[in-house]
Amino acid sequence: MSDPDLPYDSFLLVSFGGPEGPEDVMPFLENVLRGKNVPRERMLEVAEHYKSFGGVSPINEQNRQLLAAIKAEFESNGIDLPVYWGNRNWHPLFPDTLRQMKADGCKRAIAFFTSMFSCYSGCRQYRENILAAQEEVGEGAPLVEKVRMGFNHPDFIATMASSVRRSLAELESEPAAATVLFTAHSIPMGMADNCDYVKQLHEASRLVAEAVGVDTWRLVYQSRSGPPQQPWLEPDVCDTIAEMDDADKLKNLVIVPIGFVSDHMEVLYDLDDEAATLCRERGIKMSRAATPGISAGFVSMIRKLVEERIGIRQQKDAAGTLGPWHDVCPSDCCLYTPRRPPPRAS
Incomplete structure (x- = not known):
């Protein structure tokens, strides 16, 4: 309207x-x-x-x-x-x-x-x-x-890149020697299939990694809340840490909550508690990058x-290849009808 x-x-x-x-x-x-x-x-x-x-x-x-x-x-x-x-x-x-x-x-x-x-x-x-x-x-x-x-505004990318650099400095690691996991809130596949959430997250993560000079990075998810039989975006952040550590011992890990603008409860619990505990148990040096907050x-x-x-700024700044996103959402933008699992047989 x-x-x-x-x-x-x-x-x-x-x-x-x-x-x-x-x-x-x-x-x-x-x-x-x-x-x-x-x-x-x-x-x-x-x-x-x-x-x-x-x-x-x-x-x-x-x-x-x-x-x-x-x-x-x-x-x-x-x-x-x-x-x-x-x-x-x-x-x-x-x-x-x-x-x-x-x-x-x-x-x-x-x-x-x-x-x-x-x-x-x-x-x-x-x-x-x-x-x-x-x-x-x-x-x-x-x-x-x-x-x-x-998501691809140069100021947002620069803010997150600075946050990753601070985490690397905390770990005393060069970008090429660290693994970076970008994480965002998982959503149901029925929601993800009808929006550009994953595409935008991949682009923002790529731009931040490129700005910092990070070669080894992945996009992962956290905080799913649906029933087990309902498919949600994966892989989970803690599952990924364990799998990567099993395959090739992780030494320096930066977790970047790129999907969160501030330290929500999911960041504090799922990353600062659960993921941090997992890393301590496995001997992985981990730093959780700061969210944008009020930077x-x-x-x-x-x-x-x-x-x-x-109307007082004519230029629409955007990094990367996707360009500035639309101002007005199309009528069919981000539609979602929850998929209800079939009833269990009695």
């Missing part, structure tokens, strides 16, 4: 949300998994992950910091847009944020989703969530349009993507 006659008058940071105390964990996970075919035992397992960190996900505080950094970046570059923040699964929820924006007189917002790669859960579902929130708020709810995906390059990228859409 768009109205080119209306000027952009606000910015919306769109994110996933996370619990901020032990009492929030189960209601949050029920929001996340509502309508999804995820076994209850998996939900309880994930709940324990959160509880091991005091029931607090780092994502909300990280988004507060990112919003403050974006506001400062806008102000220092002459962008006069008030900034707002809304989540899919926990407070501040989209309907509440849109109500506040409506009350403040906002008519048309430009949004950045905290997801750098295209798939149903990382893009289309957010657009559906916002549409539902607009319908809930009713007449006068602000229009919301998103910036293009920045200057990442915040600069967000500002430049906004400038493109509001």
Whole structure:
């Protein structure tokens, strides 16, 4: 939904949300998994992950910091847009944020989703969530349009390349002597088959490896949550570490959570805990590269993507061969119909 006659008058940071105390964990996970075919035992397992960190996900505080950094970046570059923040699964929820924006007189917002790669859960579902929130708020709810995906933006690639270089320095390893695993959240194959998630991840990983001078790298996945009989993207990060170490003893390993913009719970648990424990047990020197967070390059990228859409930046920067991604998602973009496994025979 768009109205080119209306000027952009606000910015919306769109994110996933996370619990901020032990009492929030189960209601949050029920929001996340509502309508999804995820076994209850998996939900309880994930709940324990959160509880091991005091029931607090780092994502909300990280988004507060990112919003403050974006506001400062806008102000220092002459962008006069008030900034707002809304989540899919926990407070501040989209309907509440849109109500506040409506009350403040906002008519048309430009949004950045905290997801750098295209798939149903990382893009289309957010657009559906916002549409539902607009319908809930009713007449006068602000229009919301998103910036293009920045997976191959030079500032993002440079930010991740710097992160990999810091990890290599921590390991005291030259790029050619280390193995690098780029990792992202796994998604169901039924979702992956209808989007460019894997293609974009491969391109971003290739560009970062090329910028650093890394020869040995792979793209792997983590954090799958579906039933065992449902196919999801593979290989798993821990399975890959074990297989590569068995085949040819790993010495220096850098894990790069390229699919995450900040240190989400999946990064802290699946990488800093499980993968790190596996590496210690096998005698592998491992460094987990930093996520973009509020690094200057990442915040600069967000500002430049906004400038493109509001018309004060004419050039659309993109590294590699895929070019700048589309501004407006096609109607059939990132469609997903979950594949339900057949019922078990009684």
